[in-house]
Amino acid sequence: MTARTASVLAEVARERERQHAKWGVQNFPPELWLMVLGEEVGEVNNAALEHHVGNLPDLSAYREELIQVAAVAVQAVESLDRQAEGEGERGEG
Numbered sequence: 001m002t003a004r005t006a007s008v009l010a011e012v013a014r015e016r017e018r019q020h021a022k023w024g025v026q027n028f029p030p031e032l033w034l035m036v037l038g039e040e041v042g043e044v045n046n047a048a049l050e051h052h053v054g055n056l057p058d059l060s061a062y063r064e065e066l067i068q069v070a071a072v073a074v075q076a077v078e079s080l081d082r083q084a085e086g087e088g089e090r091g092e093g
């Protein structure tokens with residue numbers, strides 16, 4: 001693993017901790033996770049578009065949203081693993 005990879009993964013971990021502090025443990029079914037992930041991907045698209053048309057001077061928002069997408073993907077895997085191990089009910093909460 002390169003130092004850059006480790007640095008980015010540390011950012012994803014911090015964002016994952018922030019999401020956990022905000023929302024707690026979330027055991028959603030896959031289709032709901034995909035909706036949440038899709039919403040976050042939409043925010044990445046919006047940030048890239050706003051930069052492209054000149055409304056955002058740099059790509060910092062695009063980068064920040066990508067970190068959020070990665071953290072949500074991590075959370076979806078955690079949820080899947082919890083449910084596979086019988087730790088959480090399928091559904092919300």
Ligand SMILES: [Mg+2]
Nearest residue numbers: 040043065068
């Ligand atoms: Mg976002």
